[in-house]
Amino acid sequence: MASNKKVTTARELLTAIHQIQPASKPLPGYEDKVVSRFPLGVCMDECYSNLYIGDIGAAKDKAYLQKVGITHVLNTAQGNKFATVDTDEEYYKDAGIKYLGMRLLDVPTANISQFFTAGANFIEDALSSGGKVLVHCFMGISRSATIACAFLMLKRDMCALEALTTLRKNRAIFPNEGFLRQLSELDNDLRSQRE
Numbered sequence: 001m002a003s004n005k006k007v008t009t010a011r012e013l014l015t016a017i018h019q020i021q022p023a024s025k026p027l028p029g030y031e032d033k034v035v036s037r038f039p040l041g042v043c044m045d046e047c048y049s050n051l052y053i054g055d056i057g058a059a060k061d062k063a064y065l066q067k068v069g070i071t072h073v074l075n076t077a078q079g080n081k082f083a084t085v086d087t088d089e090e091y092y093k094d095a096g097i098k099y100l101g102m103r104l105l106d107v108p109t110a111n112i113s114q115f116f117t118a119g120a121n122f123i124e125d126a127l128s129s130g131g132k133v134l135v136h137c138f139m140g141i142s143r144s145a146t147i148a149c150a151f152l153m154l155k156r157d158m159c160a161l162e163a164l165t166t167l168r169k170n171r172a173i174f175p176n177e178g179f180l181r182q183l184s185e186l187d188n189d190l191r192s193q194r195e
Contacts, residue, residue, distance in 0.1 A: 005191075005192075006191070007188055008159070008160050008161070008184040008187040008188055008191075009184055010177060010180040010181040010183075010184045012161070012184070013160055013161065013164055013180045013183060013184055014177070014180055016161055016164060016165060016168075017164060017168055017173070017174060017175075020165060020168040020169060022168060022169060022170060022171055022172045022173075023169060023170060025045060025170070027040070027042065027043075027044070028044055028045070028046055028052065028068050029064065029067045029068045040057075040064075041057040041061070042054070042055075042057045042058045042061055042064055043055045043057055043058060043139075043140060044058035044068075044134065044136075044140070045140075045170050045171040046170065047148060047166065047167045047170040047171050047173075048148070048152065048156075048166060048167070048170075049127075050126075050127055050131070050132040050133065051123060051127065051132075051133055051135065051148060051151070052068075052070065052132065052133065052134045052135070053134075053135055053136065053140050053144050053145055053148055053167065053171050053173065054134050054135075054136045054140045054144070055136060055137070055138065055139050055140040056077075056085045056136070056138050056139075058134060058136060058140070059073060059075060059085055059087060059134065059136040060085070060087065062091075062092065062094075062095040062097070065095065065097065065134065066095055066097075068132065069132050070097060070132050070133070070134045071096075071097060071098065071126060071129075071131030071132055071133070072097065072098045072099070072100075072122065072123075072125075072126035072131050072132070072133040072134070073087070073092055073097050073098070073099050073100075073133070073134050073136070074099075074100045074101075074102070074119060074122055074123065074133060074134070074135045074136070074144075074147065075087055075099070075100070075101045075102065075136060075137075076102045076104055076112075076115070076119070076135065076136065076137045076143035076144050076146075076147050077102075077104060077105075077106070077136070077137040077138050077143055077144075078101030078102060078103050078104075079103055081105075083105070083106060083138045083139075084103075084105070084138065085136065085137070085138060087099070087101070088101055089101075098126070098131075100118070100119070100122045102115045102118075102119065102143075102147070104137075104143050106137065106138070106142045106143050106176060107176070107178070108176050108177050108178025108179070108181075109178055110178065110179075111182075112143065112146050112147070112178075112179050112182055113150075113182040113185070113186065115147060116147070116150040116154065116186060117154065119135075119147040119150060119151060120147075120150055120151040120153075120154040120155050123135065123147075123148070123151040123155070124151070124155045135147055135148045135151075140171070140173075141172065141173055141174050141175075142173075142174060142175045142176050142179060143175075143179070144173075145164075145167055145171070145173035145174070145175050146175045146179040146182070146183060148163075148167055149163040149164055149167060149175070149183055150163075150183065150186060152166060152167075153183070153186060153187065153190060154186075154190075159187055159190075159191070160183045160184060160186065160187035161187075163183075164183070
């Protein structure tokens with residue numbers, strides 16, 4: 001007998017991403033001015049209440065993070081290789097920012113799902129304490145977006161499609177195909193647990 005259970009696929013998530021045009025918004029902290037992100041070298045967007053996704057420029061600019069009120073930084077690209085960000089807990093110590101690092105490359109074969117729970121817990125701790133969290137990778141498109149999506153799924157009971165839509169409406173995120181597959185697997189697991 002065939003099952004009528006809905007199964008989320010990576011292709012479905014990819015199609016949804018392509019159909020959503022992100023909003024054009026001012027850079028956080030500069031809402032009252034017309035400021036281009038490029039001369040500042042910072043690219044960051046609030047994608048959910050007090051949850052920001054950004055790039056290496058935002059992550060390394062401690063003065064900017066303090067201006068915006070960031071209290072927690074989650075680096076999903078920790079390291080000193082190409083397309084990684086070489087920050088750690090010590091880097092943010094003088095700014096009073098709490099830190100969590102994950103060593104991940106932005107390749108479809110990377111096991112990002114091993115970090116879903118730790119990332120979701122870190123973000124939840126930040127938000128529940130009244131903080132603001134920056135989740136970043138090198139460009140703020142794939143690794144960071146995937147961890148932020150997992151947070152919305154695990155802690156805000158969103159399905160993968162709803163979580164990706166929430167983020168994509170606020171930033172031009174684009175998780176790689178392998179990460180979308182892992183999000184679809186998480187979605188299917190969560191759905192079966194909730195039934």
